[in-house]
Amino acid sequence: MDGPDLVELYRNEGYAIFQNAVRPDTVALLRRELEERLHRTFEKYGFDVPSALGTPAFGNNTPGRWAALVPSRRPFLSEEVIANPRVIELLRGVHGSLGSDYERYAWSLGLIGSDTPVPAAPDQFPHRDDRRGCLATANLLLVDVDETMSPTEIWPGSHLPPGTEFHIGEIPPDGPGDLDRIVAGPAKKICAPAGTIVIRDQRLVHRGTAHHGHVLRPMMTFWYQLAGPRDRVPYRWATRFANAARRVTRGMGVRVKETSPARAAAFWHAHRYGCNVIAMSLSDRDEQLEIPSELWESLSDDAKGLLRYGCVDHEFSDAYRRARSLPLSVAVMSEGVLRVARTATAIVLGRGVPEP
Numbered sequence: 001m002d003g004p005d006l007v008e009l010y011r012n013e014g015y016a017i018f019q020n021a022v023r024p025d026t027v028a029l030l031r032r033e034l035e036e037r038l039h040r041t042f043e044k045y046g047f048d049v050p051s052a053l054g055t056p057a058f059g060n061n062t063p064g065r066w067a068a069l070v071p072s073r074r075p076f077l078s079e080e081v082i083a084n085p086r087v088i089e090l091l092r093g094v095h096g097s098l099g100s101d102y103e104r105y106a107w108s109l110g111l112i113g114s115d116t117p118v119p120a121a122p123d124q125f126p127h128r129d130d131r132r133g134c135l136a137t138a139n140l141l142l143v144d145v146d147e148t149m150s151p152t153e154i155w156p157g158s159h160l161p162p163g164t165e166f167h168i169g170e171i172p173p174d175g176p177g178d179l180d181r182i183v184a185g186p187a188k189k190i191c192a193p194a195g196t197i198v199i200r201d202q203r204l205v206h207r208g209t210a211h212h213g214h215v216l217r218p219m220m221t222f223w224y225q226l227a228g229p230r231d232r233v234p235y236r237w238a239t240r241f242a243n244a245a246r247r248v249t250r251g252m253g254v255r256v257k258e259t260s261p262a263r264a265a266a267f268w269h270a271h272r273y274g275c276n277v278i279a280m281s282l283s284d285r286d287e288q289l290e291i292p293s294e295l296w297e298s299l300s301d302d303a304k305g306l307l308r309y310g311c312v313d314h315e316f317s318d319a320y321r322r323a324r325s326l327p328l329s330v331a332v333m334s335e336g337v338l339r340v341a342r343t344a345t346a347i348v349l350g351r352g353v354p355e356p
Helices: 003-013 024-044 085-096 178-183 236-254 261-281 293-298 301-306 318-323 326-349
Strands: 015-018 065-069 106-117 135-141 152-154 188-190 197-201 206-208 219-227
Touching: 003 015, 003 085, 015 085, 024 065, 024 106, 085 106, 085 135, 085 197, 085 219, 106 261, 106 301, 219 261, 236 261, 236 326, 261 326
Parallel strands: none
Antiparallel strands: 015 197, 065 106, 106 219, 135 197, 135 219, 152 188, 152 206
């Protein structure tokens, strides 16, 4: 299935799957580099790697799952990875189906990262990543995923209320029992070979399932957002403050004993805050992850368009400068103060990650 049929599947069901989307040698290189980076992270924060790989409470996202950004270099920013032709074709088709009201909009690439459940990671709670249809998440599988390897479970069609025509606006909050009714319906576990890209509407109800395998299950994660002339981003001084606040939050977590629920809460607050700031910034490629000019010049126009809000050798684009917002910057800093305070409270009271 491709072309208009795939666009219609995405609009109606909220997802699409592309097998053999990325070359095997690129997939192998990505897997090796991500696993090496993850083990260095374990060592940096004082986690014992063997026990971490069997301890479901370990993780900075949800129990047993580690999310991280990746550096601005190949293979992570390879053309076939960040601007895969099959993904670009689908995104263009979805954009084109929206009509003339969205002519001045274009897709941007907000996040380039990874998501890795460790062995013994439990089921996640079914959830939506966002309530807005202008956001899509793509995952590149770096290992063959079967029923034992924590496949993502989705509820097709759950991205929109029943009887609603496709749109990219925000859907209403779920009422009492709404998620229970969705989860009681037909579900699909996405089992697929390495090199597969799965893309889904961020409103789609989904979860990571339990990891019954014996090795890490790394995958790349990308956030695509259909951004327009009214979208705004925080000033860079606000994102610098956010990066500092995240370091403080993680640092507080490192200082408590590894088995404390408060440690997981500290890493969780740092992770959630980082995700929120990235979503508001339309790019995770700030001064800490700036794109080298040599790499930038080698990218296609499609890839450059996706990364237009990022930093290239200390320079920011006109798109970023036009979108800067003081109120949004204040909101970023206010959340940072709140996250640090909540982390400190969790440590003093010995609390864990807040209930979903």
